[in-house]
Amino acid sequence: QVQLVESGGGLVKPGxxxxxxxxxxxxxxxxxxxxxxxxxxxxGLEWISYISTSGTVIxxxxxxxxRFAISRDDAKSSLYLQMNSLRAEDTAVYYCxxxxxxxxxxxxxxxxxxxxxxxxS
Amino acid sequence: xxxMTQSPDSxxxxxxxxxxxxxxxxxxxxxxxxxxxxxxxxQQKPGQPPKLLIYWASTRESGVPDRFSGSGSGTDFTLTxxxxxxxxxxxxxxxxxxxxPYTFGRGTRLEIK
Numbered sequence: 001q002v003q004l005v006e007s008g009g010g011l012v013k014p015g016x017x018x019x020x021x022x023x024x025x026x027x028x029x030x031x032x033x034x035x036x037x038x039x040x041x042x043x044g045l046e047w048i049s050y051i052s053t054s055g056t057v058i059x060x061x062x063x064x065x066x067r068f069a070i071s072r073d074d075a076k077s078s079l080y081l082q083m084n085s086l087r088a089e090d091t092a093v094y095y096c097x098x099x100x101x102x103x104x105x106x107x108x109x110x111x112x113x114x115x116x117x118x119x120x121s
Numbered sequence: 122x123x124x125m126t127q128s129p130d131s132x133x134x135x136x137x138x139x140x141x142x143x144x145x146x147x148x149x150x151x152x153x154x155x156x157x158x159x160x161x162x163x164q165q166k167p168g169q170p171p172k173l174l175i176y177w178a179s180t181r182e183s184g185v186p187d188r189f190s191g192s193g194s195g196t197d198f199t200l201t202x203x204x205x206x207x208x209x210x211x212x213x214x215x216x217x218x219x220x221x222p223y224t225f226g227r228g229t230r231l232e233i234k
Contacts, residue, residue: 044214044225044226044227044228045163045171045214045216045225046225047216047222047225061222062222095170095171100173100176104152104155104157104218105176105218106159106218106223107161107173107176107216107218108161108163108171108173108216110173111170111171111172112170113170114170
């Protein structure tokens with residue numbers, strides 16, 4: 001069965017950095033686009049970044065552009081999110097999610113349990 | 122950016138009754154060349170990640186009960202839950218994937234009356 005397991009969340013001071021990891025299993029990781037979606041406490045969902053197969057295409061939302069960097073290691077079936085210059089408004093649960101297969105299928109068919117990132121002094 | 126507006130913000134429905142959740146996009150998410158609406162619905166139960174229910178506006182994800190159905194086209198969409206069950210208590214989100222940034226609605230909280 002498909003599993004996505006995030007790690008690396010925690011408490012960090014404003015201006016600090018954190019790296020999230022997501023290990024995938026149960027499918028051929030290298031065949032799928034992957035994404036990070038975040039959810040601030042009590043709020044809705046925000047799609048913040050995606051990466052194509054082989055990492056050749058990357059998208060980042062304006063809210064994180066220049067501060068967050070998505071990457072992947074297909075040999076380790078792993079997805080990463082390097083977060084720099086963190087702000088209080090980045091406090092959220094960060095979900096790793098798989099983009100469904102198929103042209104134009106930009107919906108998310110599997111999600112991890114999430115990693116909580118708290119930015120506070 | 123395409124803005125997704127859901128209504129109502131919350132609703133309470135009796136067990137066994139029908140729940141209807143609406144989602145309106147600020148511009149059409151219908152791609153005319155393939156006649157597909159780039160609209161998905163998710164369910165999020167407390168303390169859990171979202172779960173995909175519906176994609177292409179009306180295609181049910183594998184394993185999703187058939188009491189969940191999606192309809193609509195262009196800018197106006199509906200998620201209908203027929204015969205509400207206790208386990209359907211959740212927040213429901215619509216998402217457009219017609220153009221980046223792919224955006225979600227703010228969610229509709231569904232409770233039992």
